Amino acid sequence: MILLVAKVTAVAVVFVLSVYSLRHFFFAFHRLFRPQRMNYTDLAGFHLPSVTVLIPMHNEEAVAHDVLEALLEADYPHAPGRLEIIPIDDHSTDGTGEILDEYAARYSWIKPLHQREGRRGKSAALQAATRLATGEILIVFDADYIPGKSLLKFLAAPFADPEVGAVMGRVVPENTASSLLSRLLDLERAGGYQINQQARNNLGLIAQYGGTVGGVRREALEAVGGWNVLSLTEDTDLTLQLAIRGWKVAYVNRAECYEEVPVTWEVRRRQIERWAIGHTECLRRYLWPLLRSPHLSRKAKLDGVLLLGVYLTAPLVLLGWAACLLLFFSGQSFLPALAAFFLASTCYNAVGNFASFFEIGNSVILDGAHHRVRLLPLNIANFLFSTVTVSLALAKYYGGRILGLRPPWHKTERYRNGNGNGHASGNGNGGSSGNGYPNGRGLNFIRARSIIPGSPAS
């Protein structure tokens, strides 16, 4: 009986993972060979709704100047009622609040919100700020992001389509040279956005709103009941709520913005843990409503289910290995009857696992990059690390649920301890922050690097 369960489990795991792999391959081939839906890019600058930019900040004095300075230079009309910025000082204990007040004194359309009481966390901060916002469109940036001058126009353009409830731009890691992890995450992001998100957008599936470098239509947000303050991943939560109620999430590959990615494995572990738990909570909350939604096509529902279950693949992989181990020790591995299983597992290991690497490889070509693709074999370490971390996080989550505990919210650590404007902060180290990330790589650094000879900007 146990052996039968192990056999069925092993084959089922291979089947489920193969479905995910086929999805990756399908996305990649669709992205590479089918027409791209990029019409929204042409609308940039012609559809200028009133926009409120929300920037949740918790102890962000190291990076607050950069994001605000960058937004001050945005080429979105700074006319009253057209653009407002609400930086949210979310229970900060450092100088974030003072920095925001300083900007508010200089610019009437920067309206900081100081949250000192009530719930902490990004979604609660966004919920509070949304009540004050006057814009038709709410655009959200994390504090460590540096938006380019035209970014707001690119993000606002898709809202010309009344079916679009949210828009997502592309995030590009800026601190790639900081560590091996940041380089691997750079590859992972490239594959995720350049191939996966764009393909989903092309196919009319559920492109994911990522919580930053993205916007949401206020009317749509109100229609789904606002930000879910109980969610650890308010972005996934919102994506699903919008999709279930008939709104579309658009992805704009051209709306690129630099971000900081985790530099240390410990920070990465906490980040993955939060995503895995938040995502799995969304699975519990929205799986049934998603399947019953009258607004989604069958293919969108299938993709939605796969999207919701994506973090469950990690424990599934471990379960598959456990089943294989059991079969191995029970002397089943060489039986001809299991030849089909061997074929399936060979296929999975060769073809299946390969799918995400295939996405990354192609994104490197599309981005015109070069040697970084050589790091791909090292990404297997990232894959194993994520598999174990996600599995442990989910075990912790389900254990916590049994005990009635709420998972804590961890803020992702920032590495930009000083910025190009000379606003040194953080630990105040000289040339390096001590974690491999050089100081002084803020807005001015990026600006100096980004000027292309011959361009109008230069």
Next chain:
Amino acid sequence: MPFRMGSLYEGVAVAVCADLLLYWQLPQILQWHTRVVGFLLEVAEVPWEAGRHITLLPGVTAELLRTSYLDYQEYPFYPWYFLGVAVLLLAGYRWWPAPLKPVLLFMQASLTITFLYLQLVSPNVPYSPEDFCAIWYRGETYLWLLLPLLFVMGYFILSVPFWMKLSWLCLLVSYSFLWSVVRLALALATFHHFGSLWMPLFYFMFGFLADFLYIVAFYSLAMDRAAAFLGKQREVWQ
């Protein structure tokens, strides 16, 4: 454009031809495989003899190698010794680099589970080295037939010269044969010198996982060279 749909069709045709060629030559390849493994076993001071023949695919049979295990009943301290090393490694777990921790964990798990099996269930794992050889041949044969298709899907879609694509495919397949020979020889030699405790490790980590690893490594190098080629082709104004 760096990608061409037409190249994919061309690639699928190449994969089909490569598979037909492989299928036709498989008996000879497997014969060569067995011969070289035998030679490496001799180098590793492992006595071996020709084993039974198994049918892998219609018309494709392979001759297995018969070797022996280290008998743990004769050398009972061996499993304990390896378990001790494993525990020591586990004790230093926190100092290992984070990305390597899962690999280390899997190694530990494999050794510990096998140790417990040998102590509590049976003094030997359920497979003889000859059985292991059969499992290995079956898995590798399927993979070799899959390799061309997998690689053309990943690489032949690029707008790079045909000779470049074909060279990488040939290199990959050749490496696959060579790497399989070395791994199987080392596995059998390890079983002979250090016992069956190591069998799951070779089966899981240095089996399918190692296959996956070299596919990714070759793919990354091939993509790197393709990116360099495509970079040179690009117009200045692009």
Next chain:
Amino acid sequence: MAGYFSLLLLFFLLLSLNFYFGFREWLRPRDDAPLPVDVEYVRAENYFGISFRAKMKEWLQTARPIPHPDSGTEESPVRAILEKPDGERILLLSGGRFGGQEEHDELLYSDGDLYLSARAIFHREIYCLGNLQTGGHAQLQAVAADGGIVLGAANEVARWVDAQKKVLLSRGTVVHSRVCSAESIELQPEASAQLLYAPLIFTSGYHVASDFAGNGEEDADPPAASEKIPAYLDPARCSRLAANTWLVRGDLELPAGSRVESSLVVKGYLRTGPGCRFSEAVKAARVKLGPRNRVRRSMVSGGAIEVGESGFVGEILSADANILLCAGVRVGASSALAVVSAGGETRMERNVAVCGKMAAGRAVIAV
């Protein structure tokens, strides 16, 4: 055991080979810079023209003159030849007629009005400080002019056209990339381009004097959306997507003279009778607007859009497939530029005018 350890060494050698290049790239990085994102980038539709003019000014300063036998003679308008450091040549012209039925590999710079002969072929860019006109069947790489540009019949431009004044694309002329003008662009039948940008883009039959902007009707604020389901919607097939947005499952046919005050999303085919008005944005899988329809804001489709005769769209017309603008259609106004964007083709009939930008995945064609 020496033999065994040799085998072990060989094993680790081959295993490490899998990681070697990855480790090398990690420890001695050659490509660890972030992917380039130009934070300074500001979208300029006439970017190529601006950039080329700047480049040309730079080249004129750095290039050195080389002797030219015909310089200054009456037969040739070439007054000098400059050579760039990379060996490329720039012909300095004083205006007049140039070309002949031959191929030219030099950059052209003219400080007067220039006429390029019929069937001439120019492989490099041209910059004219005055007006530029070409004869029929000329082939050009790219053209910038500080005056106007008239491209003769059946010209082919490999890249872009940029003018400070009017641009005329004569019958059958094809521009493979973009055409920009600070004044207007006129397309004669069968002329096409991939992207057009100007305060006014029009096809034959349109009279500039009859400017459609500012008639006041479209700019008036629409009445507030009602809480009730509008009469033109079937309650069984519609639901409220948001407070001011209706969603219709399936097709929708609006009778003549309908007034839609809320945003509308139709999952199927939207067809309208004559004289319908849309105060807010509209989206449908496929759209066919009847004659004299007026869309105050945007009209978006996942498929094709056909705007019936004498229709008007105020802000945005965007379709994933093709767009057809029937005779007499107006898009945008001189005070508020609009955009027409199609994933496939945009076809413009006679007397169509668009203020702003027209972009198409394949081409914008005058029919």
